[in-house]
Amino acid sequence: MNIDGKQVAADLRQSLAQEVAELKQQTGITPGLTVVLVGEDPASQVYVRNKVKQTQEVGMISNEFRMAADTSEEALLAKLDELNNDPAVHGILVQLPLPKHINESRIIESIVPEKDVDGFHAMNSGRLMNGEEGALVPCTPQGCVILAKKHLGDDLSGKHAVVIGRSNIVGKPVAMLLLQESCTVTIAHSRTKDLPALCREADILVAAVGRPEMVKGDWIKPGATVIDVGINRIATEDSKSRLVGDVDFAEAEKVAAAITPVPGGVGPMTIACLLKNTIEAARRFGVRPQ
Ligand SMILES: Nc1nc(=O)c2c([nH]1)NC[C@@H]1CN(c3ccc(C(=O)N[C@@H](CCC(=O)O)C(=O)O)cc3)C=[N+]21
Ligand SMILES: [Mg+2]
Numbered sequence: 001m002n003i004d005g006k007q008v009a010a011d012l013r014q015s016l017a018q019e020v021a022e023l024k025q026q027t028g029i030t031p032g033l034t035v036v037l038v039g040e041d042p043a044s045q046v047y048v049r050n051k052v053k054q055t056q057e058v059g060m061i062s063n064e065f066r067m068a069a070d071t072s073e074e075a076l077l078a079k080l081d082e083l084n085n086d087p088a089v090h091g092i093l094v095q096l097p098l099p100k101h102i103n104e105s106r107i108i109e110s111i112v113p114e115k116d117v118d119g120f121h122a123m124n125s126g127r128l129m130n131g132e133e134g135a136l137v138p139c140t141p142q143g144c145v146i147l148a149k150k151h152l153g154d155d156l157s158g159k160h161a162v163v164i165g166r167s168n169i170v171g172k173p174v175a176m177l178l179l180q181e182s183c184t185v186t187i188a189h190s191r192t193k194d195l196p197a198l199c200r201e202a203d204i205l206v207a208a209v210g211r212p213e214m215v216k217g218d219w220i221k222p223g224a225t226v227i228d229v230g231i232n233r234i235a236t237e238d239s240k241s242r243l244v245g246d247v248d249f250a251e252a253e254k255v256a257a258a259i260t261p262v263p264g265g266v267g268p269m270t271i272a273c274l275l276k277n278t279i280e281a282a283r284r285f286g287v288r289p290q
Helices: 005-027 042-057 073-084 104-110 122-130 139-152 171-180 195-199 249-255 266-285
Strands: 032-038 061-067 091-094 160-164 184-188 204-207 225-228 232-235 241-244
Touching: 005 042, 005 139, 005 266, 032 042, 032 073, 032 266, 042 061, 042 266, 061 073, 073 091, 073 104, 091 266, 122 171, 139 171, 139 204, 139 225, 139 266, 160 171, 160 195, 171 184, 171 204, 184 195
Parallel strands: 032 061, 032 091, 160 184, 160 204, 204 225
Antiparallel strands: 232 241
8 A cells, every 4th residue: 555645744734734724814924934955966956946945835935045055154153043933933944964074063053943844953852862852853853753653643653663874854753753653663784684684573664764775575574564765866778767765665555554755755754744743833932013
């Protein structure tokens, strides 16, 4: 069975539009999301365009700043300082990866945690790790858990979740969320021994490695729930390209009980959860207009 992330994301955005309308009516605050894009990567530009469109569709304010690829770290920090202090901006997203001459973690830590809608700031990741209230939680991991629950129901307790990938953006935070759901969590990575055998133990398999179709059908336990985070563009014979996940979908769908497709799985959920975080930030920290 396919888990239809596109549909789940559309449903979520519809309820977010309702929340935005209520927040506006009750407080006069319109949630505002600002995306900062450094450089000209065409894939990033498509992604930013989708984000802008969907932000506006739910009734939020969308702003976009494009800076040249050779922008200095100081110039980017100055821009973020301005956005940190702008009361109309509730969420700030700096599109990653950044050009090599810019120190990514320095940039992430310079966003005030209250506006860090990616949830990458140490204050937010620390709160997530400590199980404290009030963390802004990374978007893709939130999307993964929502999609897993779509198939399995709200109670994930006792399930063995295997997460392949240990990035700060997906692997580590999704593992923390699944632990919070009382799963038994294993984090696997490039040095893991006998990865196929480990994956075969998983009730919930989250693939977040960025290697096209790496996870094969015989890595999957019959009846498992497979969440494919990978978005890999590969060349096709007709010299075009197509998107594939980290999971060999054709093989895996025969074995799994449920699997997220690529495209139309986790990707749309990431954007919907970004909007959700921005509304949350506006609700908690937004200042009523005078
Ligand atoms: N600070 C930061 N935060 C991010 O969340 C972030 C980032 N930087 N850098 C780039 C990656 C990538 N990413 C995607 C999100 C949604 C889709 C998405 O919606 N994909 C659609 C279709 C894509 C297509 O057709 O090209 C899908 O999977 O169905 C893709 C990619 C967020 N990222
Ligand atoms: Mg890795």
